[in-house]
Amino acid sequence: TQLLEQSPQFLSIQEGENLTVYCNSSSVFSSLQWYRQEPGEGPVLLVTVVTGGEVKKLKRLTFQFGDARKDSSLHITAAQPGDTGLYLCAGAWNDYKLSFGAGTTVTVRA
Amino acid sequence: NAGVTQTPKFRVLKTGQSMTLLCAQDMNHEYMYWYRQDPGMGLRLIHYSVGEGTTAKGEVPDGYNVSRLKKQNFLLGLESAAPSQTSVYFCASSYSYRGRSYNEQFFGPGTRLTVL
Numbered sequence: 001t002q003l004l005e006q007s008p009q010f011l012s013i014q015e016g017e018n019l020t021v022y023c024n025s026s027s028v029f030s031s032l033q034w035y036r037q038e039p040g041e042g043p044v045l046l047v048t049v050v051t052g053g054e055v056k057k058l059k060r061l062t063f064q065f066g067d068a069r070k071d072s073s074l075h076i077t078a079a080q081p082g083d084t085g086l087y088l089c090a091g092a093w094n095d096y097k098l099s100f101g102a103g104t105t106v107t108v109r110a
Numbered sequence: 111n112a113g114v115t116q117t118p119k120f121r122v123l124k125t126g127q128s129m130t131l132l133c134a135q136d137m138n139h140e141y142m143y144w145y146r147q148d149p150g151m152g153l154r155l156i157h158y159s160v161g162e163g164t165t166a167k168g169e170v171p172d173g174y175n176v177s178r179l180k181k182q183n184f185l186l187g188l189e190s191a192a193p194s195q196t197s198v199y200f201c202a203s204s205y206s207y208r209g210r211s212y213n214e215q216f217f218g219p220g221t222r223l224t225v226l
Contacts, residue, residue, distance in 0.1 A: 009150075031213060033213070033214065033215075040219075040220070041220070042114075042200050042202075042217030042218050042219050042220055043153070043200075043215075043217050044217070045214055045215065045216070048213075048214055088152060088153070090153075090215075092213040096141055096158065096160055096213070097143075097158065097168070097213075098155075098213055098215065100145075100152040100153040100154075101152055102150055102151055102152040103152050
């Protein structure tokens with residue numbers, strides 16, 4: 001059972017367009033992370049958000065943590081082909097473990 | 111630093127065979143994890159360790175065993191492989207700072223296992 005639901009499952013856009021990926025849960029998390037995974041590789045951490053309502057920016061990527069710490073979104077502005085990959089959100093609900101969403105596969109066409 | 115390494119990268123087994131996957135990290139991290147990744151299901155935790163000599167069950171532990179005899183190594187064993195264990199296996203590690211875990215996990219490149 002997935003504690004975290006990601007939507008959409010697949011997203012295909014043209015270079016230069018914007019996109020948003022959502023991560024929702026009925027559980028409250030102490031922190032939430034976003035990872036990106038490229039084919040044949042392991043996930044790589046992009047960001048950790050901790051405080052409800054927190055917004056973090058990483059170049060063209062904007063991450064937001066919901067006020068109630070149950071949901072998060074990832075927004076990419078002016079997407080580039082290099083943004084192609086599987087985006088995973090993960091919630092921390094104790095000191096040691098993460099619960100991962102099923103992921104959103106993003107394809108940016110040149 | 112190599113980070114997290116996994117061996118082997120690929121393996122094909124027949125049903126009933128056994129094997130061990132090795133994970134090594136050179137970052138002196140306390141916590142280590144084994145996940146499996148299947149299409150449409152994200153990453154599911156198999157077993158984890160919060161320190162040398164300790165292990166605990168995750169979400170999908172059946173059919174797997176683990177050992178952490180050294181801080182830098184975490185071994186995942188399949189005693190009698192089944193086709194349902196065909197998957198990509200990832201090892202990860204994370205650290206604590208001043209007694210607090212930040213849950214920021216560093217992943218290895220994965221092992222692709224096929225059980226026929």
